[in-house]
Amino acid sequence: MMKLASYNMRKGVGTDRRRDPARTLQVLREIDADVIALQEADRRFGAREMVITAHLLAEHSDWKAVPLAMRERSMGWHGNALLVRKSAEIVGCGAIHLPALEPRGAVVADVRIGAELVRVVGMHLDLSGLWRRKQAHAILAHLDAAPDRPPTVMMGDLNNWSAASGCLRDFGRRFAFAQTGPSFHARHPVGRLDRIMVSNELRVADCGVHASAAARKASDHLPIWAVVERDAPPSA
Template sequence: MNLKVASYNMRKAIGTDRRRSPERVLQVLREVDADIVCLQEADRRFGQRVAVLTPHLLEEHGDWQSVGLGMRASSMGWHGNAILVRKSARVVACEQLHLPALEPRGAVMADVAINGVTVRIVGMHLDLSGLWRRRQAAAILAHVAGNAERLPTVMMGDLNEWTRAAGCLRDFGAAFRLAETGPSFHARRPIARLDRIMVSPELRITACGVHHSPASRVASDHLPIWAELAPQ
């Protein structure tokens, strides 16, 4: 099994030029060319939480299908968290995770059969508050650990954590290995490693990084991060 995963806070497709362009986000995703992508801020924030990447756009411009996580008919994700997988992949199970928070926050999980293996994918966008981030991390870790079926697991998202030595990254790091992807925020001049990919001991990170391109520097205020994985 060789698998490429990616995480991208697409900022509702509003670029650093303040224009909304879903097509530009899809261009970046095509450049990254990952088998599985966790998206943050994939839906509009207000009203019906309409998906920014519509099924029509995905069908016409991408090689991915959206995992059925939306609670509304017009939404792609849960509190903006969404998962895209190759059209050739099979989604075995999926669910939304309710997280403790002062403002609406959630995480998403899917078991995906792809490239000859079934992996568990967790996507998240954690709070700006360090205290609530740690509570949310604890809830996610407890949910994953409490699942009756154990699978190789990849957790990805915008963790909003600036330092690896403390907070939720230390909590996640007790059981998961962090990919050394590099700074991904702000897209025009990345200095912060707010976006993270973490894998369980069954998986090995063979390569990882941040995707820099003319399109990615303008499509969102975050750059996408990626990792290539193989069995241990």
């Protein structure tokens, strides 16, 4: 059993328009997940520096960043980053290049926590429905091309408002969605833009939206979380 979380941290800029990475880290500590997918983890322009510095992460958290950065001062790929427990083993990781008009990408890592190995995909999809579907197909094709298929979790800001159409329908053919609830806008959440999806080897035991006082200020998205476990095999 492991706890997962996904958070569009908005580059550490809260609804009060202040950039406060320590506050973002406080929200993550409140959730206390084993694996975290972050979106907008790096600044957008210039050197695209990480918002939560390596020192802050090392000294004030129980996580380490999966080494996905393509730039020296970044944490992730196009703002997508993965954090795992310091005790976790990172078996492998990489970037998934997505078709897009604006910079978009997804990241993937195989992580062993205790005896369990899970493949984790973090993503931040396009605002355009047409490009979201192309990006969903690229992610699924990447998973299909892998020589092995461990239990898989996909998480991120999908930017899709309707559960019955678009990329959600594409993902839903093969993955089950955690029913976490609306996470956007943080002050008055009505949109289920952030999603956690699991392959059929896994079962969602519990899930929700983290709506603490700090989370309502730290970003325009609320973080979502899910507790997952291996699904029991059918009895003989």
